[in-house]
Amino acid sequence: MKEELSILVKAQYPLIYLVTPEEERAEQEIAKIAQSSTQHQRVFMWTMTQGMVEYGQSHGQSRQQPQHNTISPEAAIQWTIQQREPGIFIFKDLHDFITGAGVKRALRDAIASFKGTEKIILLMSPLQEVPLELEKEVVVMDFPLPDMAELNQVLSKQLNQTKTRRTSTEVREKLLKAALGLTRDEAEKVYRKAHVKAGRLTQEEVDIILSEKKQLIRRNGILEYIEEDETIDSIGGLEELKKWLKQRSGAFTERAREYGLPQPKGMLILGVPGCGKSLIAKTTSRLWGLPILRLDMGRIYDGSMVGRSEANLRNALKTAESISPAILFIDEIDKSFAGGTGSSDSDGGTSSRIFGSFLTWMQEKTSPVFVMATANRIERLPGEFLRKGRFDEIFFVDLPTPEERQDIFRIHLSKRREDISRFDLDQLAKMSEGFSGAEIEQALIAAMYEAFAQDREFTQLDIIAALKATLPLSRTMTEQVTALRDWARQRARPAASSTAEYQRLEF
Ligand SMILES: Nc1ncnc2c1ncn2[C@@H]1O[C@H](COP(=O)(O)OP(=O)(O)O)[C@@H](O)[C@H]1O
Ligand SMILES: [Mg+2]
Structure with missing residues (x-):
């Protein structure tokens, strides 16, 4: 993933937007890329407090003097246009200014003048904000969270300090896996905290790390770790659905890859309320031995700033990917599309944009994140969502036989x-x-x-x-239940064993 940034830089994309909360880590990575490039690009960094400063050779220790008169973003961009040598110009938090007419114009001038010069402007910000006028010129990229190898460096540092010399590869791997999905700073903190608490870092501390991670993930408020004590056997009926799930319990193993099986993408469970959709989704975590993260679509919507909702979604998906293999659980996904907050009529199209990004992600994802969505009402779901191939299977959960x-x-x-x-x-x-x-x-x-x-x-x-x-609901809401059944009969696979399916009494 980090290679992608390197490729963009080497391919001389003139304007790159790097979305990340991890400034320091990203800077170091960019400096590394610049050093390894044949053009020996110099790296400069702009902030609204200092203006343009050359990035110190030894990780910013030898602080350079700011360039004269580069505090204003327009002036700083102008300054980059005047530079003759190849360079990477990092602008931090330009999102606060980017909608200004002067800044937009300056950026477009810069891009035009950069052709063939090996100069690059790199916008670095925790938020993504791209004005319409620049959409075609800028390439947006999420800076990936640390992978196992990078976490290993963090862990090694902590282990050295704590003089825990001998850790088996197995324990090490568990400690690393437990921290996947965290930023480097967070991982450092979590390892340190686990060590302070227990005085060591061994197998037993994995749980401390996991629970710390859960809290960190909870803090962003969009994803939530779920722990479900029930197993799939505490659900009555739904034999077809259970069989499907049981058959795929090894789907994310190395063995399945070697066998030549594709990774399942996801499933949608439609059906009558109260018939076990949410419960069966949650129990899949234990059945498959994968963590399950609930994505709260409602919390993604953030009207405070343009682009905030998109950034929220991308952050959540990024976290899920970094924890993968994992299950991403989106309960009652229909609720996020119509009525209430996040409706496409009331939010200027944010919900349909978000939804579009989500579909694109589902389509393109290569990481083993299994999407498990449930819905009570189909008329709210956009057609693209139900199209064949989006999900591996769409199951319909009817009232029990x-x-x-x-x-x-x-x-x-x-x-x-x-x-x-x-x-x-x-x-x-x-x-x-008629009871659920x-x-x-x-x-x-x-x-x-x-x-x-x-x-x-x-x-x-x-x-x-x-x-x-x-x-029962089936009597108070007969029409809705009947409509749902009629719809599902043609388009979804029954979750109950197929023979029993349609012999039941109609309401
Ligand atoms: N098929 C079932 N077998 C056992 N318990 C069930 C079943 N369906 C529903 N329940 C009970 O009802 C509760 C609510 O079901 P839930 O999974 O939330 O339904 P849904 O998500 O379809 O609305 C479950 O936690 C469980 O206790
Ligand atoms: Mg439910």
Whole structure:
């Protein structure tokens, strides 16, 4: 990934926009590229506080004097035009000025004058802000987060300091993997903190690092680590979907690559609310042994500044990629497309742009990030989203069949009582026609409360009474459920075993 930057520089792209919060790391990388280039480009750096300063040979230690009269961004850009020698001119945080008419014009003048000169302007900023007029001239690139090799340097430094001499390759790898997805500074902090806490860095400290990482990731507020204790066996029915998932539990292993299998891209689970879509997505983490990160689409939208939402999305995706192989869980993705905040009518097209970027990313991603999206309503989903090939599979989760309902009762009763032979599951399944899994669970809990209040054990009759007192969603929202089914019948694969699928009662 870092090679990409080097290639852009060597190919003399006149205007490169490097998006990164890691200034120091990026500067060092650019200095390295400049040194290795045959033209021996000098590196200059502009900030609004100092103006243009030549980048110190030994990592900025020998501070150079700023160039005269280069504080204003326009003047600094003019100055680059006047330079005769090859050079890389880094502008930090120009995003604050880039929409100004003078700056835009100066940049375009510079690009035009740079042809054949081996001069490059490199904009470096944590935020991406590209005015329309420059979109065709600038190439935007995310500076990648540290990879294992770079983290290894950070870890080695920490291990040297702590005199933890002998760490097996295996432990080392675990410590490194645990820090993937962090910036170099964050990784340093996390290793240091783990060491301070435990007085060493061994296998046992991996958990400290992981939990630190979770907090750091949580702080950006868009991605969230999820831990799910339930396993896939605590879900009743959905046999086809389960089979699909189980078959792919080794899909991200080296062995699967050698076998010649492609990496799965993602799946979309559509269906009736309360039927286990979110739960099955979360349990896939354990089934596949991969971390699962929830992407909150709603939190991506940030109206405070143009380009902020895009940057948020890219940051989140970048983090997910750096942690990969991983599952990216987008629950109720339909909600982020219509109605409420982020609607395309109310936000000047931000949501459709974001969505476009997301689709492009899905299309082009090569990193093993498996997208697992769920949706309750299809009419909100844009057509491109459902097009064949976007996802490996689109599953439809319908209301449970009678057999599935038996299964769900068995699971939820067994969770709460050792011996469930006193319950007639067949009867319960019959009495719960039209119930979702969530509604079955709720009825069971209601029955338990009833009996608990009367200070006795709950019985079959309590459950039946609770079922009778419930009006399931499928009856209150018959039309929506029917519409969803009709739609899905033609376009999605049923999650339940296929034979049982369409014999159920219509509402
Ligand atoms: N098929 C099922 N088997 C067992 N429990 C279920 C099932 N479907 C739903 N539930 C229960 O209902 C809860 C809510 O389901 P959820 O996964 O959030 O539904 P959805 O995402 O489809 O709206 C689950 O956590 C689980 O306890
Ligand atoms: Mg859900």
